[in-house]
Amino acid sequence: MGELVFVGLGLFDEKDITLKGLDAARAADSVFAEFYTSSLRGTTVATLELMIGKAIKSLTRKDIEQGSEILDAARRGSVALLIPGDPMSATTHVALRLRAIDAGIETRIVHGPSIVSAAAGVLGLQSYKFGRATTVPFTGDTFRPASPLDVIEENRKRGLHTLVLLDIKEDGEFLTAGKAIEYLLELAAERKSDAFTADTLVCAVGQVGSDRPRVAAGRAK
Amino acid sequence: MGELVFVGLGLFDEKDITLKGLDAARAADSVFAEFYTSSLRGTTVATLELMIGKAIKSLTRKDIEQGSEILDAARRGSVALLIPGDPMSATTHVALRLRAIDAGIETRIVHGPSIVSAAAGVLGLQSYKFGRATTVPFTGDTFRPASPLDVIEENRKRGLHTLVLLDIKEDGEFLTAGKAIEYLLELAAERKSDAFTADTLVCAVGQVGSDRPRVAAGRAK
Numbered sequence: 001m002g003e004l005v006f007v008g009l010g011l012f013d014e015k016d017i018t019l020k021g022l023d024a025a026r027a028a029d030s031v032f033a034e035f036y037t038s039s040l041r042g043t044t045v046a047t048l049e050l051m052i053g054k055a056i057k058s059l060t061r062k063d064i065e066q067g068s069e070i071l072d073a074a075r076r077g078s079v080a081l082l083i084p085g086d087p088m089s090a091t092t093h094v095a096l097r098l099r100a101i102d103a104g105i106e107t108r109i110v111h112g113p114s115i116v117s118a119a120a121g122v123l124g125l126q127s128y129k130f131g132r133a134t135t136v137p138f139t140g141d142t143f144r145p146a147s148p149l150d151v152i153e154e155n156r157k158r159g160l161h162t163l164v165l166l167d168i169k170e171d172g173e174f175l176t177a178g179k180a181i182e183y184l185l186e187l188a189a190e191r192k193s194d195a196f197t198a199d200t201l202v203c204a205v206g207q208v209g210s211d212r213p214r215v216a217a218g219r220a221k
Numbered sequence: 222m223g224e225l226v227f228v229g230l231g232l233f234d235e236k237d238i239t240l241k242g243l244d245a246a247r248a249a250d251s252v253f254a255e256f257y258t259s260s261l262r263g264t265t266v267a268t269l270e271l272m273i274g275k276a277i278k279s280l281t282r283k284d285i286e287q288g289s290e291i292l293d294a295a296r297r298g299s300v301a302l303l304i305p306g307d308p309m310s311a312t313t314h315v316a317l318r319l320r321a322i323d324a325g326i327e328t329r330i331v332h333g334p335s336i337v338s339a340a341a342g343v344l345g346l347q348s349y350k351f352g353r354a355t356t357v358p359f360t361g362d363t364f365r366p367a368s369p370l371d372v373i374e375e376n377r378k379r380g381l382h383t384l385v386l387l388d389i390k391e392d393g394e395f396l397t398a399g400k401a402i403e404y405l406l407e408l409a410a411e412r413k414s415d416a417f418t419a420d421t422l423v424c425a426v427g428q429v430g431s432d433r434p435r436v437a438a439g440r441a442k
Contacts, residue, residue, distance in 0.1 A: 015241040018231055088342030111232055111339045111430055113332035116348055121309030121330055127337055128354045132381055160353055209332055
């Protein structure tokens with residue numbers, strides 16, 4: 001019976017993996033990757049393949065949910081699943097791990113740098129002053145969840161910062177900070193909430209993990 | 222004018238550094254390290270020195286607060302400061318970075334795996350279901366802060382988990398989960414709070430980042 005190792009790729013490019021993660025990927029019989037929870041903007045699958053020295057099969061969210069290909073491989077030998085950031089942040093990773101354990105497959109996590117701690121560091125803010133995090137999704141006419149504003153309101157009442165993650169589509173399109181701010185302003189206006197107004201101080205970070213992360217701070221409007 | 226690079230060492234041993242972090246440490250003219258915010262239980266300074274290929278000077282909290290040695294070195298050349306976990310989690314790191322910027326020294330962060338995201342992953346819990354984090358310090362007759370219980374109360378009211386970090390002394394002694402639980406039970410009893418009772422479900426994790434993290438879950442008493 002094999003092993004399934006969840007390997008964190010970290011934040012930006014192929015060099016944000018740990019030495020332990022690289023060892024695990026190189027030692028694996030098969031290497032899979034997913035980029036639907038985040039993408040590594042500073043690298044490509046080809047560069048990762050060159051570094052690891054073997055082919056990488058990219059999986060969609062559906063592949064991971066379905067899981068049979070990766071579990072079959074892990075029954076036969078050792079499998080590394082490469083995941084941007086720190087693994088197990090997505091429910092699909094946790095579900096896959098539970099299925100592997102049920103199937104008698106050993107599992108292991110190799111942690112990687114995550115935006116959850118890195119965002120505070122880049123901004124010089126203290127991580128214990130952050131309340132719960134939230135994600136602003138791509139919205140539509142019928143899909144306009146209020147949960148991101150709920151979380152911001154709850155945190156602001158307690159004087160806490162909120163880490164607001166931005167949604168990403170499977171094709172790699174990601175929600176911009178500008179669109180997310182616009183959406184939050186709309187939600188707050190509809191609700192007549194003062195938790196997110198034109199005056200609210202917003203910090204936006206991008207390309208974290210690169211040599212020159214992009215940081216902007218200012219009022220929401 | 223030189224550069225000061227804050228390099229995250231990650232969680233457990235010398236292989237939890239990223240490739241980018243190892244490159245930065247190897248390229249630096251001088252390498253410093255601190256182990257007062259956390260220690261790497263799976264390795265030694267000598268092993269890190271061997272891996273990086275140069276001498277590492279360990280600094281105390283006082284050295285970092287005072288800062289002159291590291292800033293002098295960073296005025297003359299490139300300096301790497303090795304920090305367990307993800308850098309900038311401590312106010313002393315942020316203060317040092319601000320002083321470096323004031324002195325015209327370039328700064329850069331190389332992120333590393335942090336317990337802030339890893340704890341949730343090891344436990345299979347979702348990071349967005351965590352409220353703010355807290356630390357249980359070593360207490361004494363006159364130092365018995367209630368803040369850890371305040372944070373747990375606040376989070377539990379909202380149905381959120383709390384990441385409770387355990388204090389560490391400069392000599393490497395760390396507060397055990399058992400001692401922290403005992404302290405929280407005392408605090409809650411004094412306050413007649415039901416936020417932390419004998420019945421409260423507690424998960425304790427240790428050696429995260431190793432191949433075999435230690436995980437325990439059960440009622441507080």
